[in-house]
Amino acid sequence: MSVLAFAEQRNNTFRKSAFEAVSQAKILADQLGKTISAVVVGSNVENMAAELGKYGASKVYVVQDPTLSNYSTEGYTQAVCEAVAKAEASIVVLPATAMGKDLGPRVAGRLKAGIASDVTGLTVEGGRLQITRPMMAGKVFQKMIIKTEKQVISLRPNVFRATEASGAAKVEVLSVSLNPIRAVVKETRVESSKKVELTEADTIVSGGRGLKAPENWDLLTKLAEALGGAQGASRAVVDAGWRPHEEQVGQTGKTVSPQLYIAVGISGAIQHLAGMSSSKTIVAINNDPEAPIFKISDYGLVGDALEVLPELTKQILKLKGQ
Ligand SMILES: Cc1cc2nc3c(=O)[nH]c(=O)nc-3n(C[C@H](O)[C@H](O)[C@H](O)COP(=O)(O)OP(=O)(O)OC[C@H]3O[C@@H](n4cnc5c(N)ncnc54)[C@H](O)[C@@H]3O)c2cc1C
Known part of the structure; x- marks a missing residue:
């Protein structure tokens, strides 16, 4: 056996x-x-x-x-x-x-x-x-x-x-004589082969509606890059067309368990938590101290994401000597 x-x-x-x-x-x-x-x-x-x-x-x-x-x-x-x-x-x-x-x-x-x-x-x-x-x-x-x-x-x-x-x-x-396969995949299109695969990433920085507009996403990308991590998103911003569905974390997106999950401007709806609550360390950045995401976070930062993100990225790069 x-x-x-x-x-x-x-x-x-x-x-x-x-x-x-x-x-x-x-x-x-x-x-x-x-x-x-x-x-x-x-x-x-x-x-x-x-x-x-x-x-x-x-x-x-x-x-x-x-x-x-x-x-x-x-x-x-x-x-x-x-x-x-x-x-x-x-x-x-x-x-x-x-x-x-x-x-x-x-x-x-x-x-x-x-x-x-x-x-x-x-x-x-x-x-x-x-x-x-x-x-x-x-x-x-x-x-x-x-x-x-x-x-x-x-x-x-x-x-x-x-x-x-x-x-x-x-x-x-093993020599196996396979039965005919009735449904054949003709082609697979990979949206972004260079990015770190979300479900395998050790660090994920995810953004939500608190980023206010798709033009601000670059601030999140820079933090993810500084940490060598992948980017995730809430369904709200995917539905709004700011981000592709492949980045969605949650019940109707991907389930992730990184070492570090940073949720930026994400309220913490149960459907989002379903996809990330088994992360080892959770950090939330939100301007509402009552946001539900803080209840499951190990570390929380109350503040405006648009101000916090550049500062955090700067400090991380400084620590890394870059
Ligand atoms: C069947 C079903 C399936 C779903 N599946 C998913 C799923 O897979 N994944 C998912 O994420 N959602 C899913 N949802 C949607 C979910 O219920 C929420 O609507 C969604 O997660 C909210 O996204 P959000 O947190 O980005 O937006 P919001 O709920 O609008 O939260 C935005 C947050 O940003 C904060 N904020 C605002 N301005 C700033 C600022 N300047 N700086 C910092 N913070 C700020 C606010 O305080 C707020 O907490 C599903 C819903 C249903 C019904």
Whole structure:
């Protein structure tokens, strides 16, 4: 019996969340006395598979085919389930990314397994997984166990650490005769390939309606750049067309868990908190001392964002000697 991690890759590059999934699978396998393996799915991905050994995988299964170069629910489900059978896996760990959120339930359905999605805490007690995950848009956290023999778990990105271990992985290419894939992705358009991916960023500076006008956004960009972080936005400014939807944080946007989240001119509506409340340190800048965002903040600064942002950026650059 083993724990199998799904290592997500895009354009033949592993996502950070792939390493988090493998590292966490390794911890669980050690605690449960099981072996750890991983699966990589795509086209020409054999050469990248061995890298997962650094994160604790002792065996890496590869399912590769030109039809798997773009993600498809059908193709990837089949590939992962083949690896589950080969590895005799009882636990499948995958990231709760856009891909993992789509793939996890389908894999669970195929395996007749229980699933816990967007998991933020995992321990082993009495040989059993004890799972913590947010419910009701993050208002409460549920503690749960899965009772089925097979279990599927998706991990919220950036919550679990990717830890390098010493070790090498054996790579095994599985020959799978894939069923025809009925829905084919023809093209993927990446809006901004150079930016730090929001869900993987360690630092995020997010702005809301308190920035007053899109022309002022540059002040926020400069702070994000000074900190080497990514930029986020509230839905209000995305709906107003100030920022692209890919930057939206919240219930109908992205879920992020950076080390540092700075909310500038954001009131702290429950739908926004749903996407960022698991951030490690939260800083709020708002001119209203009663703004709800302060209730979940570790540090708060009451002031006009348009005055605070340039000053903060200046001081950070000074500290960095720039
Ligand atoms: C189904 C549904 C889904 C939703 N999904 C999301 C989601 O995914 N993400 C999301 O963000 N929202 C979401 N919303 C919208 C959410 O309810 C709020 O309307 C939105 O988050 C408010 O954005 P905001 O904080 O930028 O604006 P506001 O609520 O208008 O807040 C602006 C803040 O800026 C402060 N401010 C004003 N001037 C200044 C200044 N000069 N300096 C500093 N501070 C200043 C104000 O005090 C205020 O606190 C959703 C709503 C619904 C109904």
